[in-house]
Amino acid sequence: MAIRLPLLLAALPFLVNAQNAIYTQCGGNNWTGGTTCVAGTTCNKFNDWYSQCLPSAIASPASSKPATTAAATTKASTSSSAPASSAAAPSASSGASGFHTAAKAAGLTYFGSATDNGELTDATYKAFLSDSSVFGQITPGNSMKWDSTEPTQGQFTFTKGDVIADLAAANGQLLRGHTTVWHSQLPNWVTSGNFDNATLTGIMTNHVSKVIGHYAGEVYAWDVVNEVLNDDGTLRESVFFNTIGESYIATAFKTARAADPNAKLYINDFSIEGTGAKSTAMINLVSSLLDQGVPVDGIGIQAHLIVGSVPTTLQENWQAMADLGVEIAITELDIRMTLPATDALLKQQATDYQTVVNACLAVKGCVGITIWDWTDKFSWVPSTFSGQGAALPYDEKFAAKPAVDAILSSLGA
Ligand SMILES: *[C@@H]1O[C@H](CO)[C@@H](O)[C@H](O)[C@H]1NC(C)=O
Ligand SMILES: *[C@@H]1O[C@H](CO)[C@@H](O)[C@H](O)[C@H]1NC(C)=O
DSSP states (O other): OOOOHHHHHHHOGGGOOSOBOTTSEEEOTTOOSOOOBOTTEEEEEEETTEEEEEETTTSOGGGOSOOTTOOOOOGGGOOOOOOGGGOOOOTTOOTTTOHHHHHHHTTOSEEEEEEOTGGGGOHHHHHHHTOTTTOSEEEESSTTSHHHHOSBTTBOOOHHHHHHHHHHHHHTOEEEEEEEEESSSOOHHHHTSOOOHHHHHHHHHHHHHHHHHHTTTTOSEEEEEEOOBOTTSSBOOOHHHHHHOTHHHHHHHHHHHHHOTTSEEEEEESSOSSSSHHHHHHHHHHHHHHHTTOOOOEEEEOOEEETTOOOTTHHHHHHHHHTTTOEEEEEEEEEEEESSOOHHHHHHHHHHHHHHHHHHHHSTTEEEEEESOSBGGGOSHHHHSTTEEOOSSBOTTOOBOHHHHHHHHHTTO
């Protein structure tokens, strides 16, 4: 486990007489630490409760002076009545040893997180998400899906997706586009339109063209098709499969390539982490698509896993995928548990996160890891799996769980 100096400085401000390091707190009601940021950084006020030293280039001009509410008094007044929405700053925000910095040093292209519009109103959350030493890549959880981008036939709205694309650009983070052709989160007009083959093909290619074209040049990789397989390895019956047939997959990829020749084009699915019928089917499908000259660049492995039940065959399975000559990426990683979270479960979870990171590092074609948001506060798990949660490395109050140091340790930090 690495000692992260800026964390110590942030945690023990009354012991040091130094200027505040980058990404540490520098003000806010009841803040008793220093209010002066090191050279090149500026104390940026997010709200009455929290100010942080940000690179001067990205600190908001409206609040580029030290927060005046941060009158340093005595150590005794450090107890905080801050509302839950502005919990203490997450503690792995060190510029020297964030997830992404460590992942790059270990040979990956990125370590990233999902996010979306709703949680960005939480300033502490947004500041940590925006720290490109921690997250070098972001994925919009929902705002680029069909129901967001084309809720009415032919009427495209990119407002919410643009928020995420603009954030990635402002932060210097890679963007993964998610997702154009999926059986779920489809508007009724698509699922219930009773379109014939030619009409639905036109609707699908128009959607792929418009959405991927809109973000052309801004996206590192697109999940072009999502969850096309059943668990037994057969092709899922969706409106696209039922109407167009298997060729909808190839058509979607070819359309995507034309819309953004530079984006990596991925096929993304769940329950393909370890070996098994579904993984074999994925390998056979991608192999067949490549044989037909279909432009598939990568396999996205979602990795919504369960504490204590991580498959033991990750590395061999991912190697078999990479051996096809495509990239692989861990696209939606979280590792849930049955609540309440106990010390034993959190320890097992840390081990499980390490198993995933180690497997990615061991497979040359594995380019990156994306966690499906970074804090339990905004995890999809509790609302989807009754009685389960605590799936992410940070808890709902942004405190680091054992998984944080475990991931950093696997990444060599
Ligand atoms: C925080 O500071 C405010 C004044 O800014 C004070 O009224 C309040 O009692 C303090 N809260 C705590 C928990 O110390
Ligand atoms: C739909 O049309 C395409 C292109 O003509 C064709 O290849 C495919 O077989 C058709 N699908 C079905 C289910 O008829």
